[in-house]
Amino acid sequence: MRTTLLLLLVLLAPSLFAQAEMTEKEVNLQKQFIEAKREALLGKTDEAIGLFEGILENDPENDPALFELARLQYAAGNTAPAINALKQAYAIRPNEVYAAFLAELYLAAGRYRDGADLYATLVKRNPAEPENYLEQAAFLVRAQDTKEAIRVYEALEDEIGINAELTRRKHALYVGTGDMKRAERELAALIEAFPDQVDYRHLLAGFYRSQDEDKQAREVYEQILRMEPADVRAQLALQDAAPSAGSPSGGGDDGELMALLARTDVDLDLKIGKLLPLINQVASTGDRTLADRALTLAEELRRVHPDDAKAAAILGDLYYHSDRLTEAAEAYRATLELDDTVYPVWEQLLATLYLDNQSVDLRKYGEEALDIFPNRPSVYLYYALGEAFRGDFGEANSLLQQAQLMVSANPEAAEALKEMAAALSNMDDGSGLGDINAAQLPGGPEAPLAVYLRQLSDPSAATLLSLDHPANTNALLLELMGDVSSDAGNKEDAAGYYRRAKAAGSKSSSLAGKNS
Known part of the structure; x- marks a missing residue:
């Protein structure tokens, strides 16, 4: 439900500008109205409210001023005074603009019965307008008056005939109240009114399946296949039944x-x-x-x-x-x-690249993901890991700080990122895992960050070499592999790892002095 706002001049025309010649009082009211609008546009809400209230002291029947006052009160969080002002405006000059805004205020205040009553008057005034019935029923549903909401839907049905959308709404209400017989009858009536519409039969079959009435569902699907032998949904449903x-x-x-x-x-x-x-x-x-x-x-x-x-x-x-x-x-x-518009796929790719030590692509796709999803802390987290694993700890910490700001209201996530910040610090100074809780690091204790930190303080050639594969571009891990190979006297292998670390974009200050 949206409030449709008319242009100020349209609102003003009936009350302030209707006469060709205005009295001095009317001229002053016009000036006050323009001044009040100016204050409102400048964001001076309290001042504007006071000015409109001043106008109404002199001209209590000024419905445009009441309308503007209602808007300002609502914007200021004063819903009850806004409703009072708008009810007065609507009583003076009933129109769709005031009615729509009044309904919005009733909804915001939780005054669902008042909203239903408002739309009831609109239905009486214009019984051929379906939207008024639908809004009235929606307010009644919120007021938990299901029986009356159904009565409104039926009144609309009397006006426009059986309709799939109305049937769905009534059906849902009957299901919600546990009246499955009436829920079934609604769908059956829809099929009777539109016997050639296969989709409506699917609705009934789906309802039977939801109620575990497999025999009835099967009968409906068989009806569908007699009408449409190539209907795949019915074919698959019957396969599922056996x-x-x-x-x-x-x-x-x-x-x-x-x-x-x-x-x-x-x-x-x-x-x-x-x-x-x-x-x-x-x-x-x-x-x-x-x-x-x-x-x-x-x-x-x-x-x-x-x-x-x-x-x-x-x-x-x-x-x-x-x-x-x-x-x-x-x-x-x-x-x-x-x-590329589905965020979970991006996050899954970034997680996979991290776990597989594809750090070059982790940085590449992390940067691309930020362009599309700049407000997702996980993107900053994975991008930070990509930068950390080439030794750019300044950039990694900057990205991590962005993620920390985004999760500041989530204590659990904030604590995990705090552990990661400590891990980056330990990576930078080469101190290993230390007292960091590996279970809180990205991917857990067996993921690359925790594994690398453990290997820093207690390297194992067998463990490190088991992590390598052709797509591995984790520069710091490759450098550590080179160090272990060099210590074991495998200079050629070590040189190969160092070259791969350089190719992976390493910014490690220690790599420059190593034989590659």
């Missing part, structure tokens, strides 16, 4: 599901719905065998829907939850190439 051994939960071969995924006439979201149980199993168990099975299906989904970000994101999730981070990062990159 799952085959090859379904994801059944554990057999996935030939039937693969055939469904290969169909170009089936909606992508319906396909994802069929895959979801298997994806959730992989997420909860991390089972690689299960993940491989799911990946085969997801790759077919990607083949059939190459331009849809959701298909790429599913591949990323399956790789991620089966601990194949490099492949997960690649799939998330592909997702963003198709659609």
